[in-house]
Amino acid sequence: MLKKLLITRPIATPVLEQAQKTFDVTLHEGGALSVEQAALALAEYDAILPTLGDAFTAEAFGGDIRCKMIGNFGVGYNHIDADAAAAADVIVSNTPDVLTDATADIALTLLLATARRAGEGERMVRSGAWGGFDVKGLLGTHVTGKTLGIVGMGRIGQAIAERCHYGFGMKVVFHNRSPKSTKVAALQLDDLNAVMTEADFVVVATPGGAETMKLIDAAAIAAMKPTGIFINISRGEVVDENALIDALEKGAIAGAGLDVYENEPFVPERLRAMENCVLLPHLGSATQETRQAMGQMALDNIIVWRDGGNPPQRVN
Numbered sequence: 001m002l003k004k005l006l007i008t009r010p011i012a013t014p015v016l017e018q019a020q021k022t023f024d025v026t027l028h029e030g031g032a033l034s035v036e037q038a039a040l041a042l043a044e045y046d047a048i049l050p051t052l053g054d055a056f057t058a059e060a061f062g063g064d065i066r067c068k069m070i071g072n073f074g075v076g077y078n079h080i081d082a083d084a085a086a087a088a089d090v091i092v093s094n095t096p097d098v099l100t101d102a103t104a105d106i107a108l109t110l111l112l113a114t115a116r117r118a119g120e121g122e123r124m125v126r127s128g129a130w131g132g133f134d135v136k137g138l139l140g141t142h143v144t145g146k147t148l149g150i151v152g153m154g155r156i157g158q159a160i161a162e163r164c165h166y167g168f169g170m171k172v173v174f175h176n177r178s179p180k181s182t183k184v185a186a187l188q189l190d191d192l193n194a195v196m197t198e199a200d201f202v203v204v205a206t207p208g209g210a211e212t213m214k215l216i217d218a219a220a221i222a223a224m225k226p227t228g229i230f231i232n233i234s235r236g237e238v239v240d241e242n243a244l245i246d247a248l249e250k251g252a253i254a255g256a257g258l259d260v261y262e263n264e265p266f267v268p269e270r271l272r273a274m275e276n277c278v279l280l281p282h283l284g285s286a287t288q289e290t291r292q293a294m295g296q297m298a299l300d301n302i303i304v305w306r307d308g309g310n311p312p313q314r315v316n
């Protein structure tokens with residue numbers, strides 16, 4: 001008998017077809033799973049391939065559990081309580097590495113778009129308000145030679161540092177919980193707020209979850225230069241979103257480029273109203289190649305589990 005696998009979103013067709021040949025697949029097409037739906041899924045399926053937004057909280061693991069394997073689609077798994085899963089004998093895996101380049105590229109997209117006011121310019125052209133080449137219009141800030149501050153120097157942080165250092169001659173300072181040696185010349189500072197103070201551009205690239213919840217608080221934002229630009233490509237919950245909005249409204253910092261939000265897909269109106277913010281809909285890993293590779297990696301981990309092995313990207 002084939003094992004029962006729930007896939008919670010439509011994934012790349014070749015991966016879905018392989019899954020359908022290997023498992024008794026149910027494809028959930030109704031969007032993110034609520035806690036109740038996650039609990040039902042844990043009771044009904046042998047394995048689950050979920051993603052961001054599916055609420056596998058401690059509460060979801062509180063009832064009857066048939067599931068033995070959750071192969072998460074995504075490197076971040078803060079939507080899954082991995083400790084509660086382990087206590088319930090459920091293995092959790094994720095999809096690191098395959099999305100490093102795509103996510104670093106989105107950080108660069110936001111960095112350049114905020115520095116060079118590309119969002120404002122694009123809106124001006126589309127609205128028909130552009131009056132021609134303007135010597136003093138929409139002047140942004142230079143990126144080349146500036147200082148980049150990275151919060152969280154994991155795989156993605158390092159890929160961002162390399163792009164900025166080799167591509168734009170930027171000086172790199174960073175904060176990381178543990179000591180980190182990097183391929184690119186970069187200075188680790190123990191004090192988070194020292195990174196915030198020194199950087200012209202701050203990029204947040206930490207994992208989400210309890211340990212980094214609101215790591216970037218009002219004091220950290222207040223430490224930034226008034227000309228500083230803040231970029232977040234990690235998880236919205238790492239930042240005190242209200243404090244960030246207050247700082248932007250007061251002009252305490254110059255701009256923000258965000259790919260993630262505290263309560264996705266909700267994006268506060270105050271943020272949407274600001275011209276100096278570039279706002280993307282969580283596109284970090286959104287290339288065809290990357291999303292297919294993520295699906296494949298999630299499925300491969302589930303297949304290893306089905307065959308009695310230890311999934312290579314196991315996180316709990």
Ligand SMILES: O=CC(=O)O
Nearest residue numbers: 074075076284285
């Ligand atoms: O944000 C996307 C991911 O964690 O893979």
